[in-house]
Amino acid sequence: MTIKDTAEEWEVRATETPFKGNKTSVRTDDVVMPGGSVARRDYQVHPGSVAVLALDDEDRVVVIRQYRHPVRHKLWEIPAGLLDIPGENPLHAAQRELYEEAHVKAEDWRVLTDVFTTPGGCDEAVRIFLARNLSEAEGQRFEVEDEEADMELARVSVDELVRGALAGDLHNNCLVVGVLSLVAARHGDGLDALRPAEAPWPARPFEV
Known part of the structure; x- marks a missing residue:
């Protein structure tokens, strides 16, 4: 069995950036889940x-x-x-x-x-x-x-x-x-x- 991560992008209904810092920011996305519900996800956006x-x-x-x-x-x-x-x-x-x-x-x-x-x-x-x-x-x-x-x-x-x-x-x-x-x-x-x-x-x- 080959184990490998795969890129995937779920639908985003809405997005906003409530905070922007010097190097990173915080983004809030409304993401459509597999069952059709929408969940809000907050995460740090980082340059790498x-x-x-x-x-x-x-x-x-x-x-x-x-x-x-x-x-x-x-x-x-x-x-x-x-x-x-x-x-x-x-x-x-x-x-x-x-x-x-x-x-x-x-x-x-x-x-x-x-x-x-x-x-x-x-x-x-x-x-x-x-x-x-x-x-x-x-x-x-x-x-x-x-x-x-x-x-x-x-x-x-x-x-x-x-x-x-x-x-x-x-x-x-x-x-x-x-x-x-x-x-x-x-x-x-x-x-x-x-x-x-x-x-x-x-x-x-x-x-x-």
Whole structure:
């Protein structure tokens, strides 16, 4: 049996946007259900994101620690950021985030996995990349501000991250999904069998 998510769009009788923020908004849709009834659904409209699991030659992952106000936690995460530019190639966005947040560049890029973070209440789609053959980026470090000014940077072994995820000590979705996907890929067809870095992404189409 082949298991695969499929795109589907149910009829929307009415829609409104009661809130617009700097990066995201809230939309209310009146959606026709299979039985003919109409249900109101509120959800966050999100531009999409990219994240980078950067793996060095010592089997360590580049991680950052920063404050996340909505959950009132300092979280260990992998470099990530919004797709601010509509239609932007997600690989280019991921390369930029790795440079800005970790001052690192990578020679080998592949798609690790694609996820919807909270499909019951938000349309955010995230592409998580695997980046290998790392080196220090050239030039001046990117100037950080706000929460990023307090950001910590480290390299942590894959084994330690897996232990932290399964123990409930690490909570960032991209970190947890990314590192567990890495382990699964290694036990499957191998990392070189992962999709190419510019593989199609129906959730957030882009031009190569």
